[in-house]
Amino acid sequence: MATAKKLTDNHLTCVICTEVFTDPATLECNHTFCKSCLLKYTNTQPDAIQTKCIPCPSCRQLTKVTNPDSPVEEWVGQLKPSHVIQGLIDDFGPRAEAADVNICSVCKQQGKTTPALSWCSVCDDVFCDGCLKMHNMMPMLRDHEIVNASDATKRKSKHRFMCKTHKDKQIELFCKDCRMAICYTCCSIKHRKCDDVDTLDSMTPIVREHLSNQNQELKIKMKTSENKIIFKKSQIKEINSNAQNIKDDIRKSRQAVVDMILRKEKQLLDKVDRSSDEQLHAIQAEIKSQEIELQMYQQQYEFTANAVTSNCERDMYAVYESVCEAYTDIRDTDNRPAPGRVVFTHDMDKLSKAVDELQLGEVAVVSGVSDRQSTPVLHHTIDCEADRDEEDPFLSVVTALTVDGINVTVVADHNNKSLKTYYTSKPNPHVNQLLLSNRPWRIAKLSESQVAVSVPRSNEIVTVNVTPEPVLLSTIKTSKRYYALAYLSPSQLVAGTYRQSHSVDILDMTGKILKSINTGVIENPDYIYVDSNNNLIVSEALVSSLVSVTSEGEAVFTYTPTGDRALTGPRGITTTSTGDILLVDTYSHKVIQLTESGQFVRDILTQQDGLKYPRGICLDGGGFLYVTCDQYVKVFTFVKSVHNQIT
Template sequence: MSEPSDEQAAGQHYLICGTEDCQENGQFYCNACHRPLCEQCRDDHIKNPKTKAHEIVIYRYRKHQLPVEKCELHPTRNVDMFCRECKTPLCSKCSTMKEHKGHEFDDLEEIYAEKYALQQGEFSKIQKYFLPTTQGLKSDIEEDATQIKKIMESIRTSMKAEAGSLKNLVDEVTKENIENTYTMEKTLLKMLKSQETKYDDYIAYLGKMSDEFEEYLSITNQKLLFSKTLKIKLIPETTRPVPPVFTAGRFSKDDVAKLLGKVNVPNTKPEKRKIQPMETVTAHMKSTEKQLEQSKEKSDMKPTLSLSSSVTKVREYSVPGVVNAHHVSVEKSGRLWISDDNGNLVQTDLQGKQLQKIQTSGWREGYHTATQDGDLIYTDRSKKVIYRITPDRKITEFIKTGEWKPLSVYSSHINGDLLVGMFKDKEAKVTRYSKAGQEIQSIQMDNQGQELYSYPYYITENVNGDICTSDWNKKAVVVVNKSGQHRFSYTGQGSGFSPYGICTDVLGHILVCDYNSNTVHLLDQESGFLSAILSSKQGIEFPRGVCVDDENNLYVGQQRTNTVKVYKYLH
């Protein structure tokens, strides 16, 4: 009986037992006999003294039978062994030959079964994982390809302009060189003409000498032979011209590239496309969309909430343990985390009493964030690690960022993801991690292939999913949507914008500190400047950090003081 394939086995109602005259379901398989067995025939097989040592397994775990292949040296024998030393298949008779004396042999059928199972597993991976995942990546590549075409067309236009300029120079130099060859040719021909004249004169001289010799040799003038001896002048010497040699230009493609300008890939390590299991990516996308919708519903439940005509200070905290109150994170309980530029990270209660203090490598950046679960996340750029502090004050290493230095961090109120601004050398990016610490997104370039970030000092997320980054080196607030596409960059009002702390509120406003003008700017979701909501008029000097809690209170940390001030600006 021929063995059905896995596809055939799956397609028919049941497998037929391989025992003669038995039509029962062959749900088992004898690896020695290579045939399916029903339950009764399996029991008989085990009881039979001749077959009780056979290996019987469930059909789907069977070993596949070795295809029949005749030995070339012994055509009556099948190839069923494998020589380890020679690494070649052979038959049992080959194994007795002197060439294989002392060698070790393996059962070729065992090797075949292992290889078959391995390849079948790989085939299954293709259908269930690799193919659908690759199709998703292909869509990303198609988008990249469209953008690359635009970029490359622009490059080609520039290259043609450069080539046209060089061509003009080449034509000019070639023209001068050709004119020079005519001058050389004229000089050389003039020299040759002079030599030709010299030999014409000598030939005339030889004619004259011939006449004289004839006269001397005449019988009538024999006396002349004794009176004078004629001598012939030597043939004048001339030189052959040294013809000019054209020496071809010794240049390579690199030399031409230096003249024309060369297309180079930036000295940036290509970022690998993240390959996630489809079910993980799908689940995360559904979760994010659901939470965004819930967030929108919550916002819609407060139609009367709007900007107040005035800003009112409601309280202030003097934070013990910090020199300057820079970045501020507010827990759901109302407790605060405040950091300064000496690496001090302090937790206080509602009365400003210090609850715990941690020494970190942080400086003035927004390197900590409170999660919706009550934890605190903070970065250590020196160790390239992100830590988690649980409510019971236990500190654990949460995420290692490899060669990237984590700078700023924010815990999403939408889905709990972590947004981390990081840098290395002259590169910077924003990375999204799941609540479990798995990297799920990396944002570094805009649609034109330009770097989005330089030094992502502070980071936050808006209610619509936009990622808002305060980039100190770029002197701008850089905003991308949840997919990482650049939406806009805000560069302040006038010159000298120096952005620091940044946050958003329930209405989608963006609030950012401008250290240069000692103000806090209020923007809408589309980068529109609404007002300098806080300034020296409200007692603010050198604002560094801003944070909005669940009650829409605005917390402001300042340089040169350990006081955090709290304001109401919505009603």
Template sequence: MSDAASRLQADYLTCSLCSQPFKQPKTLPCLHNFCKACLSSYLEKEMKDGRTSTFLCPECKEKIYVPDPSKPAKRWATQFPTNFTLSGMIEAIAQEVEAKGRGVAMVKEARERRGMVADTANHSSRKPAADQVKREDSRESESPTSDLLVSGVSPDVQTTLHRLEKLQKELQKENEHLDMNIEAIAQCQAQEKTKIDQSFAKIYMLLEARKAQLFEDLTTNLAQEKARLQQRKQGFSNDLESVISCEDLLKGLESNPVGDEVVYDMLQAIGEQVNEVKARRTSQVPPRSVLFEQTLESARSVLNLVNDLGQISISTLPVDSSSEEEESDGGPKSRESSKESSDSQDKSPIKIRSKPKFLNAISTVQQEGKQQQVYDLTVTANGTVVMTLHGSNQVQAARKAGDESNSGYSVFAKLTLDTEPKCVAAIASFYVAVTGQSCIYVLSVDDKLALHRKIATGKNYQSIASYSEASLIATCQRPACLDFVGLNGYISETVDRDHTSGQILLCQPQFMATSKNGVIYVTDLGKKPRLISINNAGKLRFQCPPEGNQASEGGADAVVNLEAPHGVCVDSQDNVLVVDRAGRKVTLLTSEGVKVKDILTAEDGLTDPCSIAVDYNDRIYVTNEFNEVLVFQIH
């Protein structure tokens, strides 16, 4: 084998698992190649570590998803494509080495035969020395080919030429096959690019059509809203003119006295006019039309869709803010200063100027003279509070009785399940998910509570949260893990330790929440009670309190001290609110785990808080004493 072929085989045609030339090489999505048998052995070993649908590449440690994890683990390696290019190169090198070895052997054999023929001629020769010398001179003048023909090696030479021609044809065929594969890959790449371009073009057309429709609806509805307010303003203007004319009339009586009866009639008429003005003035302004509210909600849904597609927040884009700064200051600002200001705005927590204001308390419906105990709660997009009850199989829903901020809440629906519910999470505008005994319930929430679907899981999940429109995240205490569960009951991935460091993440998980960016927050009551934050790849972001619980720059007030963390939720600005049941408080943290302040304490009426939820208006709902839900408004 030549030096170039040796280097090629050692550097590119050798499996890193067995250090031997590839045998049925399989290509992973990260473009690293391994023998089929070596990859199967590696995957079986990874399965023993607890992974169900993913594994790490042996070469670059990138996370690899198995195309069909429902198949047996020993057949996972067969699902990845075979690299025919590497197989052809290895086969061509092997054939070249084999042909070269056969050629050397045939030459050696021919030389040996030539020597044997020469020795036989010398011993058996009976001719004179002159004839012998003449024969040797003529032999030296002959060509090597004629020499081989005289020696009788001509068939071997013909066989070698035939083999070389056959090897040449095979190599040409392999080259043609490789060219076909390369062309097929190029065509596949072009087709996939075309599909992607068409898909995005379709999405763009749909978004453009939706944008035009929203602009039209907003223009129409805003014009109607403006006309309604202008009509109301005209009514107040007419009332103001009436009041002014009455004042002028009364002032004119001082200079032009009239009889008592006339004065009495005038005062009576003015009094009636004043009463009518007061009645119109104290009457509430008619509410906005339903179409106007629906249009605003549609606009919010489109913005949320764009945010989810790009994993960015439209409110943090620097384009509009920079242009506004240039217009307001009368000149352009440097990009560095605008970037610093935008970064500071993104990292700044919610600004709370005062303590949250207490609004109301929600009580559950009594059963047999006893108050039902609330274990967990969530708030849907339309403001409905859904509660799971401890010690019973009931789920109850409450709603505000009026439009005012201080209106009371009343339970309007309840549903009895076949197992005791634990935690609940809103998964869509009118749906919630509830964990039960070896199952997950999906309930529809409208004018009543109804069972939409029951998902058999085989696990007793504790807490639950929404991850996407088609999947949920649930925590299990035995074994302590976090599962990504589809609405069909299929567990796509299980996370029990950090995929990078191997650190065990959960011991005794309690409650959980997710942010709009896919960040997961779980409270844990293990040997060291804490709040942990995990990204959607299973990597630990932070834990509160941190290791050692060292004070930050904010001093002792900035130290996160959680004695018994329970409920957790995420507000509209991605800040985290966590309930410390033993400390009887609710602590506000940034999305990076930095403490802002204790937003609710025992001074606000918290005696035994447990779970917590927040709606899109940043109203906080906290269970207290398991028999009521306290509602606060953040200012």
């Protein structure tokens, strides 16, 4: 039976479904698979289907088919069956083994097929009644435990644990060093140098407890996986619902535009009706006037005609005297211009351009913090203490770079007068620092591999190359002590100092002041951020406001909330991909989200998220949010918030 099991496990099992072959077929490379498995695999390989061949799942060799024009199902069906494999399955497969299990082991050796009724737990053989009597007559065998051959449960529990190497030896030991169950012979030959070998009886409760604990963990993982599946399905439902809502909104926008066009159409049609009616009324009045004149002329004509045909000269002269002078100069006196014609003029090119430029709205996929319904999750925390530090680190600013595919976190350590970079390159994290002439204050990101750092007490702005180790590039000497610093363009920086009369300076890369920008209520800028519209967003810890101005100094907005939302220490600033502003409020231990125009959206991070006196903030390209808290950088990710989420 052991031989049959080994043959089945190693040679009669399909590597695709890991079951004993069903309808086996052998390819040209001599690898054998179930036909149904080959069909499923071939259907997943478009290149093979295009070349009209069956690919081998093991070695990738292609097998040509006899009728390439037929469907893929027929390709596999036309493969020749493996009669040798099928014969081995018939003789040694599960069915054959199941049949042999109930045949007396002794009788089988004699070519007989006597049904077995008993099983010996020591010999691991089945016997008929006659052979069992012979077995029990032998002194060395009579004490063996015998059970009913049909009682599979009892047979399994009484089955002896035999060594695979020394097949006649029972396993009674367990090597803890090798984590293997072994027999005494294995112990004396292969495990002599092992330090911890115990008996199987002693280890069984421990192994059982370990497996029970593992089972509990698996149950938890199963439950977690089920919850994740439920959660993902709820996400699918929400995505479909959200898509339908957006489609409805788009249709409403389209209908609003159509209604507007229909209103304009009605206005034009009404104007055509009014203009035409006015013309028609004028012409109708003229016709009425002409009809009255015609009637008068007809009456005069008849009166004159009667006088002419009359034989009475007195009547004729009387008529002549009354009308002759009045009509001696009868002529057409209607000199009014012909009525105008209603026309419709339009510029199709202009109309087409207007339609092309018409925007019903924008559809975008937002994720992370840009999604206002998202929820923050602490991803990891960076401890910025280094071996050469003389004091506890104090981080007022952070920025994130991607250097040659490596994510690098850059911080200015105020207390230790250094710029530090942190990155992970398997298997260990790396920390590097660049000592500066004095305490660094702010960092301006120039590119993915370069930053500028303000060093106010030295009247310097230094540029640093991140490789990802920090390397000093240049030192810019300035006429003022600049604290706040931001990148405006490849040739310009924005810098702020104290006691500067509510303004910040635009500098070139040599430190020359190009112009000054008014910052409204902000007198001593602590932080400056330049958004995607090149507007400057400025904060000051001692002023309960956030100010946004254009690069020309025109006010965009001033955010000054009151009551419970009043700012208590506005500092670090960044923006999301959708333009929302993220503002650190130090003494309320919050990060606040505002719209691009300075309207409150929500508190996205609070003290409950682990914030304690936050200061610096930045977002990286992967949607991770970095916030400095004393000597730590807390890194958050944002997940979609789903109502009634299962945890």
